[in-house]
Amino acid sequence: MSLVLVADDEPAVLEVLSQVVEDLGHDVIQARDGEEAWNLARARRPNLVVTDHMMPRLSGLDLCRKLKSDEVLGRVPIILLSAVLPHGAPEAHAFLHKPFEITDFEALIRQALAEAPRTKPLEGASAVEALGDWVGKGFEGPLSAARTQVERLRAEGKTDGGALETLGAQLDALESLKRDFQEAAHLAARTVTLSPVTADLGALLRRALQTWGPGERWKLEAPAGAVELRFDPERMRRALDALLGHAGRHGGEVRVELESTPTLVTVRVKDGGPGVSDEELRHLFEPFRVGGSSSGLGLYIASELTRLHGGGLSVESTKGEGTTFSMILPRG
Incomplete structure (x- = not known):
């Protein structure tokens, strides 16, 4: 299953195109103009964009150009639909001249998604996750012992206060790094679940x-x-x-x-x-x-x-x- 962004300013056409994509087994997000499509593409990172050319605020051709120049979205295939552009545009992955047959649209959707790049998790993700947990547990003991010693020296008042503050700040940084490493390892392994x-x-x-x-x-x-x-x-x-x-x-x-x-x-x-x-x-x-x-x-x-x-x-x-x-x- 893929995520497909469909953009068209005609509500009836938008619904028909979206239904075709859903019938093929994919999720759909809809946009009613080019600017909304651009913002949704940045937010949701679809696997495929289907866009009409003649739309308010941002044309389909301008949307293609913005998507192609984006660092994240530049490789996402785009199907451009138009009744006024006879041969499409080089910025689009594929083109359909309106009116077109639904079967041609379905075939183009299948082809574009088959060729679309896929984001892969880091290799050895489970090993990274295990390493993150191991590092986190390994840091806990030494950090706790160091904290205890800093508090003891501070209470005795026999050590330079500035040096203790610096040491405390470095321990804070190490604890933050430990938390970040554990979180990053779980994110890389795709095992983080949200509680919204x-x-x-x-x-x-x-x-x-x-x-x-x-x-x-x-x-x-x-x-x-x-x-x-x-x-x-x-x-x-x-x-x-x-x-x-x-x-x-x-x-x-x-x-x-x-x-x-x-x-x-x-x-x-x-x-x-x-x-x-x-x-x-x-x-x-x-x-x-x-x-x-x-x-x-x-x-x-x-x-x-x-x-x-x-x-x-x-x-x-x-x-x-x-x-x-x-x-x-x-x-x-």
Whole structure:
């Protein structure tokens, strides 16, 4: 079973095309214009996109071009439908001229999905999961003993206070790394399950910001009312903390935006840091990568937890002008 995004501004045509795809045994998400299709594609990462050409806000051809230029969606096949383009467009994987036979449409769906790239879990995922648990348990004893010694030295008052604070901070970092490694290992093995509830994402975001230092650094733009969504509060908080932590490490002001529409909720985190190179952008969400300006496993964890919520995490950056992360989550 695959996920197919179908976009058409004519409701009757949209329903017919969607029904054909469902009859073939696949899940369907619908868009009624090109802009909605673009946002849904970023949020849901479909295996195939079927789009009409003549649509408001963003044409099918423009949608093809945006999808092909996207780092994540660039290899997703696109079937372009049109009554005005006689030969289609090179940006599309395949083309059907309207009107067409349903049997031709079905055959093209089968062919496109057969050729579509598949995202594979990391090789040896079960071994990675076992290693994560083993490392986590191995760290517990030494970290606990080190904590006990730090508290003893602090109580005796015989050691430099600054040195103890530094040692305490390093132990905090090690404990955080242990948790991240365990979480990343389970995510890589595809064994993480969510416990979603309907809650106010805006309230969770405000609580997260309160723990990240002086309020004047963090500029939040959000609706005054509740932004209700189904999500796992603990896992969503981890994803938000990873984005806020990455932005906050550069210093300076960080702008956080929460936007809500009837179909999507978007969280944007914008920093004014040095930005990320194109080469680093290509690997930013990869786990267990050595080298580059990696921020640990946090961004990989945030990306995977967003995916588990049915959404997507994207990043835009310009050297010297900062970085913007966009977490897009579907409603319903």
